[in-house]
Amino acid sequence: MATMKIPFGTVSITDKSKQLVQDCLDKGRISSGRLVRKFEEKFAALIGVKEAVAVSSGTDADTLALAVLYELGASRGDEIIVPALSFVATGNAVLHAGFTPVFVDVDRETLNIDPSKIENVITKRTKAIMPVHLMGKPAPMDEIKTIAAKHNLFVAEDAAEAYGAVYKGQKIAGIGDIGAFSLYVAHIITTGEGGIIVTDNEEYAETLRSLRSHGRACKCKQCISNISSGYCEKRFSDKERGDIRFIFERIGYSCKMNELEAALGLGNLDIYHEILEKRHNNLLAMIEGFQQFSEYLWTFQEDANERIGPHAFPFVVKEGVPFTRDGLMLHLEKNGIDARTLFSSIPTQCGGYEFLGYKPGDFPNAEYIGNNGIHIGVHQDVKEENISWFIDCVGKFIKEAEKRYPEK
Secondary structure, X not given: OOOOOEOOOOOOOOHHHHHHHHHHHHHOOOOOOHHHHHHHHHHHHHHOOOEEEXXXXXXXXXXXXXXXXXXXXOOOOOEEEEXXXXXXXXXXXXXXXXXXXXXXXXXXXXXXXXXXXXXXXXXXXXXEEOOEOHHHOOOOHHHHXXXXXXXXXXXXXXXXXXXXXXXXXXXXXXXXXXXEEEOEOOOOOXXXXXXXXXXXXXXXXXXXXXXXXXXXXXXXXXXXXXXHHOEOOOOOOHHHOOEHHHOEOOOOOEOEOOHHHHHHHHHHHHOHHHHHHHHHHHHHHHHHHHHHHOOOEEOOOOOOOEEOOOOEEEEEEOOOOOOOHHHHHHHHHHOOEOOEEOOOEHHHHOHHXXXXXXXXXXXXXXXXXXXXXXXXXXXXXXXXHHHHHHHHHHHHHHHHHHHHOOOO
């Protein structure tokens, strides 16, 4: 069989999206407006929450989800607990929001934060826990919420990769106080770039609308709809209307979504369930196919009380096997399979975090995965024959490695 090409990701741009984009261009209306609000409404309904606020990236979504804490009495430099293993944006967002990230090691079996280690790092300055549902695998939300309730902590879910994830019958991102998704091109719902924050708390949503627009005074939906007029009809009487364009009540950001991005997202929402089902089936097929390699490679499992959001297929090279991660990745790439390393331990394997004073060995599970983890795409263009090719390539590589190093 000739080498197959299996790219890591894909993007689905519907005819509806193309038409909406063209309409925006024809009308010259491309800044945040009607389509963004429509996308927010549909996204909130999809997740089953009251509010959704669209922004310009997943990192911004995490950042603003945490910046809401200033309305609840938090101070600059207060602490946010996050897992050591994640895409670096999780840690960056904590810093962008003006807080200090406090890292906790992960459970090697789930990739997610180890709840048994969380209380060890809680201090008087701790204000929130931000669990990450890494690779779409739901974090242990029952334990996290119990700890948060005990210590009066806010829970902000980083659900960047967790579209379609379900934990004990509840949709991920709607379990904590607030949730944040990425709409980057690699994700199931994409706007090209972009992010979106969801919550059932209307006051948080109003604050988020202010935060994404420089901290502008009025953040009610009515004024967001009429921002070009500059006047608020909800907060001010007819006699004392305020020009909200230049009244700023908080430190804010500039991270609104634009109409062209929302147009892409609206088209994606129409085919969301179709994409989700295809990707989930691909993920389960890869998990099943990898059971034969359990002596050499580890991957997560979908437990009975959950549904993994099918972002990608992660696997980790076990200790003491007769090959290395780099060797396996090179083999996959030679066979047309676009493989990527898994994420690093942010505090000890990402140089920008040296200032926090963590040292190698502080997060052994995160560091091991950072050194030995791989992931490949499960996207909607991956077919059954692609999965068979991938499994076959891994099997052949392991057999060749066994021949070279039989003593291992």
